[in-house]
Amino acid sequence: MSKVYVIHENSEWTEHLTKRLEELEVPYEEWFLDQGVVDLTEEPPEGVFYSRISASSHTRDHRYAPELTEAVLAWLERHGRTVINGSSALHLELSKVNQYMALNKAGVRTPKTLAAVGKQQIVEAAEKLNVSSFITKHNRAGKGLGVQLFHTIEGLKDYLEGPEFEEPVDGITLVQEYIKAPEPYITRCEFIDGKFVYAVQVDTSEGFELCPADACTIDDLFCPVGEQPEEQSKFRILENFDQPIIEKYEQFLADNGIQIAGIEFIYDQNGEIFTYDVNTNTNYNSDAEAKADKYGMLEMARFLKRELETLKNTVSI
Incomplete structure (x- = not known):
């Protein structure tokens, strides 16, 4: 039976997605790729493969997870499997130089x-x-x-x-x-299926570590903590966010084969936008989402369910 395969190396960042997949009754299997064997003489199973490998894997003692994932993705793509955030996405995830060159090619301004x-x-x-x-x-x-x-x-x-x-x-x-902003915040735009979902404003007054995942509360000083008072919340989803940059971002994602991502930018003193990071292993903050009644992992699970249903219909024809 075809299923969704979630490729990752950090369960704390993935359990929010798997809960949503279970909620939607989507069959799935996790591939934890901190180490392993890829048998290139065999064909991979049928299914939808979603890579959530992070550039920060080495900070969790998973030094070669990206290299192993690169091999797995090459194997999957060679056999024509449906891969979400495949080799091209990993290529950008692991190098900001590659990100900036691809963003510039798409007409997106980055800092010098x-x-x-x-x-x-x-x-x-x-x-x-x-x-x-x-x-x-x-x-x-x-x-x-x-x-x-x-x-x-x-x-x-x-x-x-x-x-x-x-x-x-x-x-x-x-x-x-250094892009000096008129106010201490950055903006992160979330995309699923290559389309804009929402923008979140992130308070940067206490530092640069801006991971929005709830799991970051374990040992990352500047990530959000649960049940914060409103005035202390670092993450706030913006209502009716409408910026022309969104169209460029969506084209950039399409050109680089990226279906799921968070893209971060900052305004300078003149109101100009500078884009400085692309996160293809994106996470969401539960407090901010609850207040806005928008849920990234739920939308992601729905997208993966649609992809799996499309695959099943194609195979049955």
Whole structure:
């Protein structure tokens, strides 16, 4: 029997989806890909395969989950299986450089960014950027890990030689102009089946780690906690959000074979939009969704159910 296969390496980020699949009576199976064997001589089972592998997998001791997933997705796609967020999506998930190049190709503006390998080269990149304030971030990260804000080159040098410096898992550090917003928040747009679902405003006054998943409350300081008072809620779904950038985002997703994603942008002092992150392993905040009566994982489960029904109808013809 065909079913939905959920490919992931973090159960805490996936249980919200599987509960919705059960609610809709969608048959599913989880493929936990922190390690394993891919038999390339066999054909994969029939079904709909949805990849939720994250760029931050190495922070959970799943260092090679993306590489294993890449092999699995190549195997699935070779045999013509229905894959949601396949190889092209993973390609962008694992590299902000790749994200920015694809966004720019789609006519989406990103912050000025230089990529560097080596501490001295990071300093050289910052000097070449020649801006008053800049940030460093990992090329492969997720959750805002490794993001640091600097106002001087000397501050950067102290960080690079100090105990807090984090070596990126792929060796690439991005040096990026700091976009100063008139108010301390960013906006994240959620897409399912390549179409806009809602936008959520995220308070950034306490830091850069912006994972909206409820599971992040376990050990991520700046993620939301349950049952927050209204005035303390970091995540707020925006009503009647209507920005021309949405059309460009949807075209970008279509061009890159991405069906499910969260795309983050920030306004500068002049109201210009700068897009800086694409999350193909997107998560949602339950408090914000309950207040707005909009549920990302439910919409995702409905989408996967439709894909499975389409596959069954095609096979039966």
